[in-house]
Amino acid sequence: EAQVTQNPRYLITVTGKKLTVTCSQNMNHEYMSWYRQDPGLGLRQIYYSMNVEVTDKGDVPEGYKVSRKEKRNFPLILESPSPNQTSLYFCASSPTALRGDTQYFGPGTRLTVL
């Protein structure tokens, strides 16, 4: 089944404890992206990747890191999480970076930082 998977689905952590949220897609997509969803703000892009080893900042990149060493994986790293990073996170992928391509989303990771 073609899908985007994320792990973990739920995570409660404490301020300052490094964490990684994994994202993997099995559709051979070139483009991958991370979003955070907050009430009243919709989804905002954190980082995106056009292809392997090509990443760039989105609208809200502060406090996050990403890497794209393999085409299928695009982990989101929080080096020192803070409570304002408590949010619902989505990974998405699309075949290419072309404007007409549809992005497909993972199930989401609900992160709580205490």
Add this chain to the structure above:
Amino acid sequence: AQSVAQPEDQVNVAEGNPLTVKCTYSVSGNPYLFWYVQYPNRGLQFLLKYITGDNLVKGSYGFEAEFNKSQTSFHLKKPSALVSDSALYFCAVRENTGFQKLVFGTGTRLLVSP
């Protein structure tokens, strides 16, 4: 910069009645427009998109959307609502320059009562 507005936080409709979820956009040039649906504890699912061509776009689960260039709108519609349509709906517009950045509205919660 492009933007999307979903003027209603919530839409209530009775089962069997037609539903409309409103979306207006602002973008220079021709827009690429998308609708996604989010069910509780699920990721975003793609419903439909407008790229070019016919102003009436048909999508998944019996949904359709009408592109109106003069009113800069892309309202989501369904002739007969189901209780199972109750969910959070997001409109999104693709940036006119560069690549793949999707800008989302703040979402509209649809509640369909039996």
